[in-house]
Amino acid sequence: MNIQKGKTEFLMGLDSVEQLKTWLNEHPFINGIAFIGRSNVGKSSLINSLFGKATARVSKTPGRTRQVNIFSFTVEDRETKLVESFYLFDVPGYGHAEVSKAMAQNWQNLLDTFFQLCSEKILLLNIQDARHPLQDSDVVFHEYIKGFDLETYLLFNKMDKLKTQSEKAKLQALKPAIYKEFKWVKQIHFTSAEKGDGLPAVEQAIITFVKRHSDLRGFS
Ligand SMILES: Nc1nc2c(ncn2[C@@H]2O[C@H](COP(=O)(O)OP(=O)(O)O)[C@@H](O)[C@H]2O)c(=O)[nH]1
């Protein structure tokens, strides 16, 4: 089974809390995934690599995504040719030291709204920078998110920037502590949106998750 790259569609970007509330209330049981992480960790780049290029906008300046971007994507069973469609959310990052208080507050309100109202059948993909794992804002985010009871996978991106074996080993060594401290983190992946490392495993993990929550009979 595979994600049909190029069939991913941008549905809308919502930057108002009211609009987001309305949309989520109208879509209570939807099945899908959400990417979230500090700005500049490579969320948009990962989305493009996994869902087809130019799905999301890759930013030169950090903190450009100020809205919840909603997409639909499709998964195809190569044997049966059955196609099912799911939702993808690119959620604005957290921990922007450089933005104004008012803007930070609006992001926080969007995040609160998203996590309070989103379907339970949403998988959370928390992206972190492999070079700077578990930054303060990431730890604060984990504390925040644990109350919402969503299945969460952690992705350490930009692995291509870790040059030495010892840098890689240091990151691997964090795994047990993360599983212990953040018990709702079910999987940890090491990726490079640039080079493609780790992406086939992430794609299969996404498919396994959405399929597990699918209502379609015979879609296996
Ligand atoms: N070397 C490297 N650069 C990356 C990787 N992923 C993203 N980038 C770069 O990091 C910057 C921010 O990426 P973007 O996807 O916009 O991050 P976002 O703010 O989290 O959506 C861009 O310059 C990307 O080209 C990666 O895996 N490796």
Ligand SMILES: [Mg+2]
């Ligand atoms: Mg982005």
